Amino acid sequence: MYRHRQPNAETTGVRCQRVIAEPPAGDTHTVRPRHTLPASRSLPARNEVDVWFASLNRDAQCLNAAFRVLAPDEVERAERFCLDKDRDQYVLARGILRNVLSRYLNIPPAQLRFEYNECGKPALREDSGGCSLTFNLSHAPGAAVYAVRSGCKVGVDLEL
Numbered sequence: 001m002y003r004h005r006q007p008n009a010e011t012t013g014v015r016c017q018r019v020i021a022e023p024p025a026g027d028t029h030t031v032r033p034r035h036t037l038p039a040s041r042s043l044p045a046r047n048e049v050d051v052w053f054a055s056l057n058r059d060a061q062c063l064n065a066a067f068r069v070l071a072p073d074e075v076e077r078a079e080r081f082c083l084d085k086d087r088d089q090y091v092l093a094r095g096i097l098r099n100v101l102s103r104y105l106n107i108p109p110a111q112l113r114f115e116y117n118e119c120g121k122p123a124l125r126e127d128s129g130g131c132s133l134t135f136n137l138s139h140a141p142g143a144a145v146y147a148v149r150s151g152c153k154v155g156v157d158l159e160l
Contacts, residue, residue, distance in 0.1 A: 043104055043132060043150045051156065052100055052146040056092045056139065063088055066095020069109040093144045097137055100146055105129040 044050050058066075070078065074094050081087035098109035101124065105112070113125040124130035137146045138158040147156035 044148060046151050048149070049154055050148040052148070054093075054096045054144045054146070055142065056089050056096075056144055057142050058088075058092055063091060066092050069095050069098045071110075071113070089139065089141065093137065093139045096144060097135070097146060100148065101129075101133065101135060104133055104148065 078087050078091050102109040113128045114122040115125045135148045136155045140158050140160050145158040147154045
């Protein structure tokens with residue numbers, strides 16, 4: 001199990017400051033504790049997992065910036081939320097996801113394309129780097145966590 005401590009700053013896409021790794025016996029995966037957005041083409045090694053924490057308590061300017069990078073299907077989904085606060089959390093979580101992934105793949109955030117499995121879990125389409133990069137996200141009121149990995153499936157969960 002991987003756990004993180006709260007990062008020092010609450011900026012978009014802050015990589016967890018310190019990760020405590022307690023992998024099962026024989027698990028050699030490590031978590032990269034860098035603090036800045038990844039440099040372009042900086043994919044994690046096959047045995048590394050990057051974990052990001054982001055605050056979803058943002059101002060209108062951040063919300064508008066996140067909204068501008070969403071795909072039409074994400075905009076449509078956002079518009080179906082009944083409560084503004086839930087819509088805003090979704091828009092921010094997806095906008096931050098797109099910004100983080102775009103830095104790894106050197107693709108503008110708005111050009112990333114996702115596909116969804118039968119349960120609705122998103123994955124990058126092959127033409128957006130889906131063969132080389134996998135991710136998972138989880139969010140709770142006010143916060144989101146993202147895990148990014150090369151080649152293998154990854155999972156992350158955030159609870160209150």
